[in-house]
Amino acid sequence: MTYAGLSEARKDFVREAIEASELELAEHAIAPQGSTLWMRHTASVRLDECDADAIVISDHLGHASIETTMRYVKTQEQRWRAQIQDAIL
Numbered sequence: 222m223t224y225a226g227l228s229e230a231r232k233d234f235v236r237e238a239i240e241a242s243e244l245e246l247a248e249h250a251i252a253p254q255g256s257t258l259w260m261r262h263t264a265s266v267r268l269d270e271c272d273a274d275a276i277v278i279s280d281h282l283g284h285a286s287i288e289t290t291m292r293y294v295k296t297q298e299q300r301w302r303a304q305i306q307d308a309i310l
């Protein structure tokens with residue numbers, strides 16, 4: 222598949238998902254602007270919010286370095302800091 226073909230397939234997918242969704246009108250206007258990077262970011266944030274381990278998220282995203290993944294997993298970083306703080310006190 223060419224890049225152009227993949228781009229069109231993504232646009233079709235997003236359009237169909239928006240039409241099938243219960244998004245509000247304002248969200249309908251914003252959603253088509255989403256890119257594949259935006260979708261990857263959203264997926265990683267959702268995994269983080271569901272307490273997936275950073276290594277699992279990193280592997281899922283195909284990152285070579287956990288440092289790259291840590292840009293996405295703010296919730297996990299906050300949990301780690303809280304756990305360290307609790308252990309110190």
